[in-house]
Amino acid sequence: MAKILIVEDEAGLRQGLEINLRHENYETVVAADGDEAIRLFHSDNPDLVLLDLMLPKRSGFEVLDHIRKISRTPVILLTARSQETDKVRGLRGGADDYVTKPFGVQELFARIDAVMRRSEVAAGSTRSVCEDHTIRLDPATREATARNQKLKLSPKEFDLLMYLFRNKERVVPRDELLSRVWNYRVDLNLNSRTVDTHVTRLRRKLQKAVGTDNAVIVAVAKIGYRYLGEAAAV
Numbered sequence: 001m002a003k004i005l006i007v008e009d010e011a012g013l014r015q016g017l018e019i020n021l022r023h024e025n026y027e028t029v030v031a032a033d034g035d036e037a038i039r040l041f042h043s044d045n046p047d048l049v050l051l052d053l054m055l056p057k058r059s060g061f062e063v064l065d066h067i068r069k070i071s072r073t074p075v076i077l078l079t080a081r082s083q084e085t086d087k088v089r090g091l092r093g094g095a096d097d098y099v100t101k102p103f104g105v106q107e108l109f110a111r112i113d114a115v116m117r118r119s120e121v122a123a124g125s126t127r128s129v130c131e132d133h134t135i136r137l138d139p140a141t142r143e144a145t146a147r148n149q150k151l152k153l154s155p156k157e158f159d160l161l162m163y164l165f166r167n168k169e170r171v172v173p174r175d176e177l178l179s180r181v182w183n184y185r186v187d188l189n190l191n192s193r194t195v196d197t198h199v200t201r202l203r204r205k206l207q208k209a210v211g212t213d214n215a216v217i218v219a220v221a222k223i224g225y226r227y228l229g230e231a232a233a234v
């Protein structure tokens with residue numbers, strides 16, 4: 001389930017977006033000002049950001065700037081009709097798209113889908129199916145199974161599992177996962193607990209399918225993680 005950070009100071013619009021996105025099975029987090037947006041971006045690792053430009057405390061441009069310094073997470077601007085120059089400035093500043101208020105939810109969903117697809121292509125995640133005797137990951141449909149049981153993975157968990165699978169001949173360092181799966185710039189020395197949290201959740205889901213005797217993904221102390229599949233049985 002993809003997680004969307006909604007940044008909008010107008011309470012009515014913010015709640016409307018939240019209700020509609022949840023109805024479409026998105027997970028949502030909401031921020032009413034620029035400071036909160038930045039805090040939640042760090043704590044909640046959204047897969048996409050809907051960003052209003054005119055915000056209290058810190059403008060949408062400042063928030064966008066901050067996000068782009070550390071990540072390539074897709075950002076869609078929520079702009080007013082009169083803000084033509086702002087759209088251009090936002091797109092130049094690294095926003096992926098924009099919608100003009102007032103907008104219909106169907107238009108917004110279509111833009112979210114398109115932007116998510118483009119970002120997956122950019123991350124190289126639309127290549128071939130990953131498959132062994134334990135798991136099967138289909139990047140085209142984003143379907144994941146373990147021992148033929150469907151796994152309910154978040155987009156980041158899916159990408160993480162796929163990245164580890166494709167590099168299973170080695171231990172993948174946390175920094176590399178942050179940079180390749182989260183698109184974070186490695187030089188910023190971001191907290192690798194993000195990776196650990198996601199791996200823990202992913203392992204829990206895998207273990208439900210294959211049993212606790214099979215590690216599937218192993219942690220290598222102080223370095224990172226490695227996909228072993230059921231060869232990891234102990």
Ligand code: CA
Binds near residue numbers: 010053054
């Ligand atoms: Ca506003």
